[in-house]
Amino acid sequence: MDAQLNNRQWLYRRHPEGLVGPEHYELVTMPLATALSAGEVLVEARYWSVDPYMRINQSLKPTYNELPHALDTVQTAGVVGRVLASSVPGLTEGDWVEGMLGWQTHARVHHSVLRRLDPALAPPSTAIGVLGMPGRTAWFGLMESGAPKAGEVVVVSGAAGAVGSLVAQFALKNGCRVLGIAGGAAKCEWLRSRLGLTWAVDYKAHADTASLAEEIKALTGGVDVYFDNVGGWITDAVIPLINRRARIVICGAISQYSGGLDTPELGPRFLHHMLYQRATIQGMLARDYLHRMDEMLRVVGPMLQRGEIVFEETVVKGFENLPATLQSLFTSDHRGKLIVAAE
Amino acid sequence: MDAQLNNRQWLYRRHPEGLVGPEHYELVTMPLATALSAGEVLVEARYWSVDPYMRINQSLKPTYNELPHALDTVQTAGVVGRVLASSVPGLTEGDWVEGMLGWQTHARVHHSVLRRLDPALAPPSTAIGVLGMPGRTAWFGLMESGAPKAGEVVVVSGAAGAVGSLVAQFALKNGCRVLGIAGGAAKCEWLRSRLGLTWAVDYKAHADTASLAEEIKALTGGVDVYFDNVGGWITDAVIPLINRRARIVICGAISQYSGGLDTPELGPRFLHHMLYQRATIQGMLARDYLHRMDEMLRVVGPMLQRGEIVFEETVVKGFENLPATLQSLFTSDHRGKLIVAAE
Numbered sequence: 001m002d003a004q005l006n007n008r009q010w011l012y013r014r015h016p017e018g019l020v021g022p023e024h025y026e027l028v029t030m031p032l033a034t035a036l037s038a039g040e041v042l043v044e045a046r047y048w049s050v051d052p053y054m055r056i057n058q059s060l061k062p063t064y065n066e067l068p069h070a071l072d073t074v075q076t077a078g079v080v081g082r083v084l085a086s087s088v089p090g091l092t093e094g095d096w097v098e099g100m101l102g103w104q105t106h107a108r109v110h111h112s113v114l115r116r117l118d119p120a121l122a123p124p125s126t127a128i129g130v131l132g133m134p135g136r137t138a139w140f141g142l143m144e145s146g147a148p149k150a151g152e153v154v155v156v157s158g159a160a161g162a163v164g165s166l167v168a169q170f171a172l173k174n175g176c177r178v179l180g181i182a183g184g185a186a187k188c189e190w191l192r193s194r195l196g197l198t199w200a201v202d203y204k205a206h207a208d209t210a211s212l213a214e215e216i217k218a219l220t221g222g223v224d225v226y227f228d229n230v231g232g233w234i235t236d237a238v239i240p241l242i243n244r245r246a247r248i249v250i251c252g253a254i255s256q257y258s259g260g261l262d263t264p265e266l267g268p269r270f271l272h273h274m275l276y277q278r279a280t281i282q283g284m285l286a287r288d289y290l291h292r293m294d295e296m297l298r299v300v301g302p303m304l305q306r307g308e309i310v311f312e313e314t315v316v317k318g319f320e321n322l323p324a325t326l327q328s329l330f331t332s333d334h335r336g337k338l339i340v341a342a343e
Numbered sequence: 344m345d346a347q348l349n350n351r352q353w354l355y356r357r358h359p360e361g362l363v364g365p366e367h368y369e370l371v372t373m374p375l376a377t378a379l380s381a382g383e384v385l386v387e388a389r390y391w392s393v394d395p396y397m398r399i400n401q402s403l404k405p406t407y408n409e410l411p412h413a414l415d416t417v418q419t420a421g422v423v424g425r426v427l428a429s430s431v432p433g434l435t436e437g438d439w440v441e442g443m444l445g446w447q448t449h450a451r452v453h454h455s456v457l458r459r460l461d462p463a464l465a466p467p468s469t470a471i472g473v474l475g476m477p478g479r480t481a482w483f484g485l486m487e488s489g490a491p492k493a494g495e496v497v498v499v500s501g502a503a504g505a506v507g508s509l510v511a512q513f514a515l516k517n518g519c520r521v522l523g524i525a526g527g528a529a530k531c532e533w534l535r536s537r538l539g540l541t542w543a544v545d546y547k548a549h550a551d552t553a554s555l556a557e558e559i560k561a562l563t564g565g566v567d568v569y570f571d572n573v574g575g576w577i578t579d580a581v582i583p584l585i586n587r588r589a590r591i592v593i594c595g596a597i598s599q600y601s602g603g604l605d606t607p608e609l610g611p612r613f614l615h616h617m618l619y620q621r622a623t624i625q626g627m628l629a630r631d632y633l634h635r636m637d638e639m640l641r642v643v644g645p646m647l648q649r650g651e652i653v654f655e656e657t658v659v660k661g662f663e664n665l666p667a668t669l670q671s672l673f674t675s676d677h678r679g680k681l682i683v684a685a686e
Contacts, residue, residue: 056615064619231614250617264611271574272399272604274593274626276407281624283617 007032009074010103010322012058019258020055021327025075027320032106036087041097041111048103048319048340049078049128050326051162052229052254059261064285074102075322078128080117081107091116098127103322105342122304129337130166130304130311131297133286137251138166139296140289143174145249145282146225150175153220155238158229159200160187162337163251167227168197169309179220181212181234183333190335195310203234209268213237231255232265239270246279258330312336318343350375352417353446353665355401362601363398364670368418370663375449379430384440384454391446391662391683392421392471393669394505395572395597402604407628417445418665421471423460424450434459441470446665448685465647472680473509473647473654474640476629480594481509482639483632486517488592488625489568493518496563498581501572502543503530505680506594510570511540512652522563524555524577526676533678538653546577552611556580574598575608582613589622601673655679661686 007030014024034042057069057076069076079101083091088111091097096117101107117124122131129135141163148154154171158164159180168191171178179199180191188200199219206212212234216223222243228235231253242248256265274281289296303309314334316325322340329338350373357367377385400412400419412419422444426434431454434440439460444450460467465474472478484506491497497514501507502523511534514521522542523534531543542562549555555577559566565586571578574596585591599608617624632639646652657677659668665683672681 062619063615064621228614231612235614250614253612253615253618256612256615260612261615264613266609267612268607269574269596269599269603269610270607271571271578271593271624271626272406272596272599274624275596275628276405276626278407278626278628278631280626281614281617283614283619283621283623285618285621288621 003035004031004033005106006030008105008319011072012069012075013071015060015068015071016055016058017259019327019330020058020323022323025323032108034085034108036085036108038087039110039112040087040108041083041091041114042085042108043079043081043097043099043101043106043114044084045079045081045101045105045107045319046342047080047125047128048322049133050322050329050338050340051078051133052252052257052329054326055257055330056261061262063261064287074104076100077103078133079107080124080127086111096124096127098124098132105319121301125313125315125339125341126304126311128339129162129313130309131301134162134337135166135300136289136293136296137284137286138163138170139300140292141249141251141284142167142170142225142227144289145284146171146227146247148174148176148225152176152224153179153222153243154225154227155179155181155216155220155223156227156229157181157234157238158252158254159191159197160335161229164227164229165191165195165310165312165336169195171225171227172196172198173303173308176225177220179216181216181230187333187335209233209237213241217241225249227251229254232260232267236267236270239273242273242277242279244277246277248279248281250281250283254330314338316340346378347374347376348449349373351448351662354415355412355418356414358403358411358414359398359401360602362670362673363401363666365666368666375451377428377451379428379451381430382453382455383430383451384426384434384457385428386422386424386440386442386444386450386452386457387427388422388424388444388448388450389685390423390468390471391665392476393665393672393681393683394420394476395595395600395672397669398600398673399604404605406604407630417447419443420446421476422450423467423470429454439467439470441467441475448662464644468656468658468682468684469647469654471682472505472656473652474644477505477680478509478643479632479636479639480627480629481506481513482643483635484592484594484627485510485513485568485570488627489514489570489590491517491519491568495519495567496522496565496586497568497570498522498524498559498563498566499570499572500524500577500581501595501597502534502540503678504572507570507572508534508538508653508655508679512538514568514570515539515541516646516651519568520563522559524559524573530676530678552576552580556584560584568592570594572597575603575610579610579613582616585616585620585622587620589620591622591624593624593626597673657681659683
């Protein structure tokens with residue numbers, strides 16, 4: 001092995017005021033010494049994650065982190081890769097691993113930050129999808145904060161997305177009637193026919209909150225669990241429809257990420273509905289359940305192997321497309337988990 | 344006893360668009376037959392309650408009740424009175440009782456809707472205050488939904504009111520540091536010197552949300568429990584100050600009652616803060632804890648007898664002043680529980 005290799009990296013260079021995109025990043029090539037210290041592993045990245053939380057971390061105000069993502073550093077990201085060289089017995093060349101290695105083609109890291117993957121159990125890319133952070137978010141967000149009961153109505157915003165599409169399916173498996181909200185007729189058709197949702201509503205077919213609310217009300221009668229990935233006017237439509245003791249899970253607010261976290265939008269006040277229905281709003285983050293990953297994998301892993309869960313991946317090829325693919329999270333029509341793959 | 348007496352009643356006649364007041368009520372005198380059927384009791388009212396929830400029940404939209412308070416009927420209200428005549432062994436003439444008897448001078452009701460009071464334990468008027476609905480709201484709202492821990496910061500809006508002043512004191516007894524928000528320097532001085540609050544903030548001394556938030560932040564550093572009676576711009580100031588795993592209890596939103604329930608105001612979106620802090624918003628109503636009244640009385644009753652709780656009452660004399668006194672809930676400077684007493 002060479003003493004060093006060329007490591008391509010996407011550096012986060014500029015704070016976006018609105019939509020994030022390639023202009024906020026710079027692609028650089030840096031030498032990476034490949035000699036391993038005790039405990040280290042050299043990894044070649046094969047799949048990089050793009051996730052909405054990345055834009056939260058670019059907000060200038062305190063978020064769940066005290067400080068925003070540091071400028072001039074490699075974009076933080078979940079990565080699936082293969083071991084090129086290892087100094088530890090538990091990992092050998094060719095092994096698949098997952099870790100927070102960032103948007104770079106290679107990483108030399110301590111083995112403790114890597115999770116070894118078994119490609120016989122599930123495709124390795126699922127480690128940043130259904131069997132990774134998005135799956136954990138969906139599982140614990142729904143089951144712990146949403147606490148769905150058979151027969152209840154669960155509404156999911158961003159239902160065609162990485163987390164939403166899993167939440168919707170987990171809710172179905174728990175005996176709930178599930179309404180997915182998504183943008184466009186094609187996504188809604190996919191939600192109904194492929195995922196088996198009870199109802200799917202195309203928010204783009206509605207001109208305003210009242211019209212969207214009317215359709216959801218007509219279909220469901222009322223909402224017991226609202227799993228919210230989107231916020232904004234879609235959430236304005238759902239909240240007045242909650243039933244007694246409803247649980248609203250705030251998993252994301254993607255409609256607000258491109259500027260609204262720094263300068264909040266105005267929306268109609270709604271806290272009186274919480275009072276009327278003695279309802280709960282609970283914010284949740286995947287990180288709170290990191291130490292409980294095994295619980296999720298024990299249940300969801302077998303679901304995957306039995307073919308009971310649709311875990312669609314939208315794969316974009318080419319490391320150089322990472323910033324543009326992150327942007328497309330906020331603008332485009334992907335389904336399921338959005339991933340960038342090495343060529 | 345006469346076969347009938349003159350019963351004076353305040354009928355709810357007209358829906359208020361904004362502030363409720365005397366123009367929405369009519370005082371009538373109706374004959375009341377005094378002959379008792381088996382199980383009935385005749386009560387003469389001595390204290391009538393005025394409460395913010397009365398205005399919620401006048402909203403034209405569904406609230407926690409499907410329908411608004413019926414027009415042309417006696418205003419629903421908690422009442423403390425004395426037994427004039429009884430057909431049951433457990434109640435005799437002169438006994439003090441409490442029940443939802445409405446804004447009328449007399450009521451002939453089945454004994455099962457009455458709670459017998461022991462005037463040796465506490466002044467009878469407390470049955471519509473600290474030992475009644477407001478006390479129950481404060482106790483269970485704070486202890487169950489707020490779940491305060493010693494050392495935490497509890498912020499209470501409407502802190503000089505019937506519920507808020509009790510919440511603040513219960514939080515102090517639980518070892519919390521307590522900040523009360525109230526309108527006016529006199530109320531704040533009362534909160535500090537008489538109730539012993541750690542801090543009191545006069546929202547009327549602030550021109551905007553940012554300024555109010557700055558003072559609360561400077562005093563507390565951050566908020567673990569926010570017990571909200573008020574909503575609106577005061578709540579806008581507090582929510583961005585919440586700490587990790589904060590609990591926000593929505594007990595009321597009095598700033599929104601005079602029109603905002605029918606046509607919601609706009610305010611800044613804030614659900615991303617729930618995400619950042621993995622915080623909870625829980626709406627609560629006194630009625631959910633009606634069957635647990637004994638738990639509250641067992642703890643709070645002895646606190647009263649030991650003189651550990653300030654339960655200020657603002658008493659207005661004269662049945663004819665009921666609608667104007669209800670109005671003053673939304674406009675004036677009372678402290679503690681607002682009550683109308685018979686002459």
